[in-house]
Amino acid sequence: MAATNEEILAGLAEIVNEETDLPVEDVQLDKSFTEDLDIDSISMMTIVVEAETKFSVTIPDDQVKNLKTVGDAVSYIAKAQA
Amino acid sequence: MAKTVVVTGLGATTPIGGDVASSWAAALAGTSGARTLTEDWVEKYSLPVTFAARALVPAAEVLSKAEIKRNDPSVQFALVASREAFKDAGLDEAEIDHDRLGVSFATGIGGLNTLLDAWDVLREKGPRRVLPMTVPMLMPNAPSGALSLEFGARAAARTPVSACASGTEALAIAQEMIRSGKADIVIAGGCEAAIHPITMASFASMQALSRRNDDPAHASRPYDLDRDGFVMGEGAGALILESEEHAKARGAKIYAELAGTGLSADAFHITAPDAEGLGATRALRETMVDGNFEASDVVHVNAHATSTPVGDIPEGVALRAAFGSHMDNVPVSATKSQTGHLLGGAGAIEAVFTVLALHERTAPLTINLERQDPAVELDVVTSTRAIGPGVAVSNSFGFGGHNAVAAFRSV
Numbered sequence: 001m002a003a004t005n006e007e008i009l010a011g012l013a014e015i016v017n018e019e020t021d022l023p024v025e026d027v028q029l030d031k032s033f034t035e036d037l038d039i040d041s042i043s044m045m046t047i048v049v050e051a052e053t054k055f056s057v058t059i060p061d062d063q064v065k066n067l068k069t070v071g072d073a074v075s076y077i078a079k080a081q082a
Numbered sequence: 083m084a085k086t087v088v089v090t091g092l093g094a095t096t097p098i099g100g101d102v103a104s105s106w107a108a109a110l111a112g113t114s115g116a117r118t119l120t121e122d123w124v125e126k127y128s129l130p131v132t133f134a135a136r137a138l139v140p141a142a143e144v145l146s147k148a149e150i151k152r153n154d155p156s157v158q159f160a161l162v163a164s165r166e167a168f169k170d171a172g173l174d175e176a177e178i179d180h181d182r183l184g185v186s187f188a189t190g191i192g193g194l195n196t197l198l199d200a201w202d203v204l205r206e207k208g209p210r211r212v213l214p215m216t217v218p219m220l221m222p223n224a225p226s227g228a229l230s231l232e233f234g235a236r237a238a239a240r241t242p243v244s245a246c247a248s249g250t251e252a253l254a255i256a257q258e259m260i261r262s263g264k265a266d267i268v269i270a271g272g273c274e275a276a277i278h279p280i281t282m283a284s285f286a287s288m289q290a291l292s293r294r295n296d297d298p299a300h301a302s303r304p305y306d307l308d309r310d311g312f313v314m315g316e317g318a319g320a321l322i323l324e325s326e327e328h329a330k331a332r333g334a335k336i337y338a339e340l341a342g343t344g345l346s347a348d349a350f351h352i353t354a355p356d357a358e359g360l361g362a363t364r365a366l367r368e369t370m371v372d373g374n375f376e377a378s379d380v381v382h383v384n385a386h387a388t389s390t391p392v393g394d395i396p397e398g399v400a401l402r403a404a405f406g407s408h409m410d411n412v413p414v415s416a417t418k419s420q421t422g423h424l425l426g427g428a429g430a431i432e433a434v435f436t437v438l439a440l441h442e443r444t445a446p447l448t449i450n451l452e453r454q455d456p457a458v459e460l461d462v463v464t465s466t467r468a469i470g471p472g473v474a475v476s477n478s479f480g481f482g483g484h485n486a487v488a489a490f491r492s493v
Contacts, residue, residue, distance in 0.1 A: 017147070017148075018147050018148065018151055019148055019152070020148050021147060021148040042215055042218075045214045046215060049210060049211060049214075052210070053211065
């Protein structure tokens with residue numbers, strides 16, 4: 001069953017928290033992974049792989065560079081689930 | 083004139099305590115860290131040995147979620163012990179010259195759990211699920227790299243790997259970094275987190291592990307006639323080593339001097355010690371020259387003594403060859419009787435115990451010694467014993483024929 005955007009955001013926030021110790025409330029739709037959340041490329045790939053598992057989607061490597069903000073990732077996952 | 087190297091901070095997480103104070107109190111009381119393993123793999127693979135000495139305080143109780151996730155368990159222990167040592171030394175990150183801060187941190191086996199967990203993931207779920215941090219987590223220099231990052235240590239970050247001699251070799255390398263003028267301060271020590279069905283099966287196959295499954299607390303019994311092998315341990319020890327002039331200039335407390343170190347190799351057999359202890363004797367003699375002390379200065383030895391039938395004997399022979407009849411007067415402690423064998427972490431936590439023994443003038447206990455093997459001609463400490471000021475020696479010997487000795491002098 002497809003998750004709602006709120007559920008995807010909450011799930012992503014949990015993944016980011018476990019990877020970086022950032023508080024879940026800091027993970028907001030308008031935040032940039034690199035600029036605001038200071039997530040490096042290795043952590044980003046870890047987050048992508050864990051999101052794929054959590055939401056049963058595929059995020060090809062060449063799409064990862066387009067996921068600049070948390071909102072981009074939520075939208076991508078929502079679309080991929082549909 | 084070579085620089086004098088001193089110890090200004092201590093840190094540890096061991097099977098008998100989550101920090102230095104609790105580990106030391108347990109070591110003086112006589113405490114076994116060995117317990118029956120509760121993991122399902124013990125039964126699943128019908129392992130012949132069902133116990134080990136896990137760290138008393140799991141790293142997950144001390145570190146953050148991300149620190150646990152992004153670091154191999156061996157590195158987690160290294161972080162716990164090194165943070166304690168750094169704080170104990172009273173170092174202020176804002177004030178030290180980071181270009182002159184070094185790391186020399188050992189492991190015997192490295193990121194075994196990370197490697198084998200990733201192998202399971204690959205086989206069960208495919209390559210996409212193998213996390214990108216896998217290689218930087220499993221590499222043997224992961225502990226020294228992580229500590230360099232943690233404390234901003236930029237002089238150099240070294241990783242000696244010499245099996246069970248690694249932790250002591252790390253002290254020798256740190257000493258050299260300070261004596262040569264490359265660093266003022268070095269975070270030195272060793273860590274291990276290698277309790278895994280593979281290591282348990284392999285060490286059991288070579289008959290190296292005790293099989294006292296019904297009584298783990300009495301399994302590690304160095305020098306006892308009924309010893310039947312070592313007990314796998316895990317954890318880390320860390321020492322802040324510093325040039326004496328740097329330590330004095332900042333008004334640091336000084337536990338002891340790292341007087342000297344000695345290294346040698348047996349070139350005899352990949353796992354067995356040479357029965358006459360010739361390699362160990364050479365390392366001990368080198369330490370005396372390096373540390374500028376005589377046999378008569380030695381007041382305490384923390385022995386390698388792992389509790390294996392063949393391993394415990396040649397060390398006594400070597401100590402007598404190096405220090406002569408003075409060994410009649412030297413209290414010897416075998417703290418692996420309490421902690422089990424931390425492999426690459428062993429030399430580090432035993433160095434912490436040796437420094438504390440000198441500083442507190444008390445030798446820690448050897449437990450489970452009921453009938454001493456007559457082939458071991460040593461005065462083994464089984465009840466609280468005061469020691470005088472002088473030099474205390476810690477020995478470590480590893481598979482591969484590596485011998486490493488560190489000698490500390492009281493201040």
